[in-house]
Amino acid sequence: VAAPRDAEELAAMLARPGAGSGAGRTGGGLIARGLGRSYGDAAQCAGGTVIDLRSLSHIGPIDAESGQVEVGGGTSLQALLERSLPQGWFLPVSPGTRQVTVGGAIAADVHGKNHHRDGSFCRHVTTLTLATPAGVHRIGPDQDPELFWATAGAMGLTGVVAQATVRMTPIETTWMLVDTERFDDIGGVMAAMEEGDARYRYSVAWIDCAASGRRGGRSVLTRGDHAARSDLPVRRRSRPLLAPGAPHLTIPRPAPSGMLNAVTVGAFNELWFRKAPRRRDGALHSLASFFHPLDGVDHWNLLYGRRGFVQYQMAVGPDQGEAVRRAVSVFTSSKFPSFLAVLKRFGPGDPGPLSFPMEGWTLAVDLPVGPAGLATLLDRLDELVAGAGGRVYLAKDARLRPELLPVMYPRLPELLAARRRVDPDGLLRSDLSRRLGIDDLRTVPR
């Protein structure tokens, strides 16, 4: 691991690998890392050098008119929110955790509950400074768009985000007006989402993939928008903007292994379903509880024990609802304890060749590593997804069969072309790129 102190050091590290202090051996390649919360192996580089970006974390002033703010690639969304919320600005796109850097959000082109309305993160980036082995590039959607969009979702393989300008979203309050609805099966919730998502800025459904039989696929749909000041009870109107709090729970280390099993997950899911009202409109929720329920628990990722977990996230087209239903039934008819299965509708995708979101449906399921048979079950799902013209999310992947990458991302050659331009020697590499064969610039995996 090498930690550049500023953008100049970062640029030098990429331009002259092996030189300078702390750059280490680079025969094994280089890849950037932010907060190290990625689900997959995108920010691991066994035998190479991982660039720790956390010191590139400055936050510029937020433009009061446009909401644009210049931030370092290593700035966490948590830090950015702490600065922006009191001034009435919110993230344009909020992934499931605030423990993500801006560089990571660009590298994964993250999405949030508002994707059907606002698209993914890179759509709200106006310019970025990308340090590459072939020099530092200032890029944006109107400035070298090929390299900009190649970078969106490319998992750091086109360079390192030194700095970015992000357009924030104005809010009047840090409260949300939320409608909650409960459904007994997957068909019901999907129909409700197709019919009504357009009326909400944010929408997401939680699916019970742990229950089997008739209860399998029951769902809780939550949709909402930012509350206006006039929506608040009078006593709250004087202080409508509150910064997010620190986590109030923590997981002991080392976390007890195997705490998540079929029984505990089943009980959790039962509780989560029961606690949701059958239907409730216009409830007031805090931003944190609506967007980042997991961040209330520090180091929640350790809950899965030493072996950790894999998250499976797939996307298929709008007319492929059947593939979603089949995937859900694969989980409900298996005995794997999966909680936090999340279903959402995507709007049109970004132009990025490796950007994950595509118009249609996305389903994400967390699964602890361990039970025999899970690996082959996920392989079967890959075939289902690829056959439906869909794809899996590389930011969360650690196990995809390399042959399926060009099937799921047919525009992969565009990324390889961008890599040949900014990284002719193939210096930027990660476990992900080696595993999927993206590191070899000469060959496209079959």
Next chain:
Amino acid sequence: VIDPFGRPQSLVVLGGTSDISRAFVRRVVAGRCHTVVLAGRDPRGLAEAATEAIASGARDTPTVLFDASDAEHAGDVVDRCFDAAGGDVDVLLMAVGTLGDQAVDEVDGSRTARVITTNFTWPAAALSTAAARLRAQGHGRLVILSSVAGVRVRRANFVYGSSKAGLDSYSIGLAEALRGTGVGVHVVRPGFVRTKMTAGRPEAPFATTAEAVAEAMERGLASGAPIIWVPGPLRWVFAVLRQVPAALWRRMPG
């Protein structure tokens, strides 16, 4: 790259014709493994193992011939295997070994030397070079077939048992030396395995199969277990057996 389910993409097998090796190869090739370098003594057996690997889905199966009585050149064999892999090696399986014939071996110095060279000296020499290659690469795992026979050596097979005890201790020392380098070591301690090597021998309790050993190795790769007992309960059986007084140990059946 080894995925979270313990599935490597490239493998070198030293002792590629053994039943356990072949079961492990079938298993990893069905997963993600496209390159399998098979090294062994018997060209016909290797060709057969290579054909089987291709049939199970491998893309590339180069073979390397060697003689395990020539320990001084063990390192060269490892170098040839790594070169044949043509890229990073995720896992190296050390499955070189011979059971010997205790009654004859214990009264014949040259036969004792042969068993110990095959089971300990050659593998240890090869592992030194393999560890250096994986260190240079910055990642990888060594999976080393030891045996419960080496955990506490018995009168009935002490030539074999002591050679495995040597390899087992060497491997544990090597694992310590490799801490923090990105290279991992898994010592596999199976009980009695029904294979062609043990055919015709009386079965011991907790007997297992080559497939079960292969499955346990894959699980060990996923979990990072430093010692893989097959079947798992042998860990506790031997925790007790290690403490049994010699007078009682001598009377143990089998």
